[in-house]
Amino acid sequence: MTPATLTDTHCHIDAYDDPLAVLDEARAAGVHVVAVTEDPGKHRLLRARLGRRAGVEVALGLHPLRVGAASPHELTRFLRLLPQSTWIGEIGLDFSRVGAQTRHQQLRAFETILAIPELRTRPVTVHSRGAERETIARLTQAGVPAILHWYTGPLAAIDDALAAGLFFSINPAMIRTKKGAALLRNIPRDRVLLETDGPFARHGGRPAHPADLVGTLKLLASLWETSAAETQTTISDNLRRLPGAPAS
Numbered sequence: 054m055t056p057a058t059l060t061d062t063h064c065h066i067d068a069y070d071d072p073l074a075v076l077d078e079a080r081a082a083g084v085h086v087v088a089v090t091e092d093p094g095k096h097r098l099l100r101a102r103l104g105r106r107a108g109v110e111v112a113l114g115l116h117p118l119r120v121g122a123a124s125p126h127e128l129t130r131f132l133r134l135l136p137q138s139t140w141i142g143e144i145g146l147d148f149s150r151v152g153a154q155t156r157h158q159q160l161r162a163f164e165t166i167l168a169i170p171e172l173r174t175r176p177v178t179v180h181s182r183g184a185e186r187e188t189i190a191r192l193t194q195a196g197v198p199a200i201l202h203w204y205t206g207p208l209a210a211i212d213d214a215l216a217a218g219l220f221f222s223i224n225p226a227m228i229r230t231k232k233g234a235a236l237l238r239n240i241p242r243d244r245v246l247l248e249t250d251g252p253f254a255r256h257g258g259r260p261a262h263p264a265d266l267v268g269t270l271k272l273l274a275s276l277w278e279t280s281a282a283e284t285q286t287t288i289s290d291n292l293r294r295l296p297g298a299p300a301s
Contacts, residue, residue, distance in 0.1 A: 059270060059285065060085045060292055061263040062222050063142065063178045063202045063248035066109065067099050069260070075251075079263035080108040086263045089143040089178060091116035092123065093130040096138075112140035117147040117180055120162045121155030128162055136171050139297065142178030143202065146191075149183035160187075167195035176295040178202045178222065178248075186210050193217040198296060203227060203250050204236060211239050220291065222248035225256040225269045228276070237276055242287050243294075245273070 061079070066072045066088040079086050086109045090096040093113065100111045115123070115131045135141065144166055146152075146159050166172065177199040181188035185206025190213075192199050198218035214221075221240050224247070227233035237245070247269060252260030256268075274284040292298050 058083050058085050059247060059266045059288070060087065061249050061251075061266055062087050062176070062200055062246050062292075063089055063224075064251050064263055065089060065091075065253060066251075067095060067102075069252050072102075075262055076103075076106065076109055082264035082267050084108075084263045084266050086110070087112055087140050087142070087176075087178070089140075090114040091143065092119050092127055093134055094127075096134065110140050112142040112178065113138035114141070114143040115162065115166070116143050117145050117155075117159045117163070118152050120159050121152075128165060131166070132169060135166075135169055135175075139175065140178070141172060141175050142200075143180050144177065145180030146184035146188045147180060147182045148187070152183065159184075163188075163191060167191060167197055172197050173296060175297045176200070181206060186213075189214045189217060189219065192219060200246055200248075200295070202248055203254070205232070208235060208239050211236075215241065215244060220244050220246050220295070222246040223269070223273065224248045224250050224254045225261050225265050226250075226254040228269055228272050234276065237273075242277060243291055245288065246291055247288060 061084055064086050069075045088109055089112045091114050096113050113134050146163055148156055179199045179201055181201055189210055200220045200222050202222050204221050247266050249261040249263055251262055254261040256265045270284055271281050274281045
């Protein structure tokens, strides 16, 4: 990556109708994409499809909402692949209405993953919907300085996350909301990264694309009352502080 490159730290590239077109658009806009996956099988398929394509990195994931339905071998496969993977995600906990029934399975899987030493030397993007305090507590105990993706939890838990060295990734849908603006007022600038969570997040009435981060950067600069160039430098510096993140 060059210094001018933005990084979408959390994008479900395999969920777009035309992933390759989205990646071409991102590369033209100067956006590097971290393609998160939801289980080892999807990780393998996406890596095979993309090959050595420039501008994208495939992350190894085990989404908390898939843990309950996953076979016993899925976690074993995940752990076997983890040492070979440069980015980890999406992992985490989801105790929302849709995930509450598998709470105990999720906790067991998450704690097993967090116990792997290599996780402390990889960038990790984490889901925490409805389980923000539990997620932060376990990341703190494990000493994993992860990224909290699309954080929607209580502002009161942010101090604990900051004390644990955690980062927050901001997407186009968040930055335009009152809650997102309140979140940004409570997070130091040196803990902010960018994401889209596309295509699940929306932007301008359509699924968010990695290329949209160019506009997100400008909105963030406006909120911070800094130039776009200064804001991009801050975000790039933050990314470089992640364990195992590629040098720009």
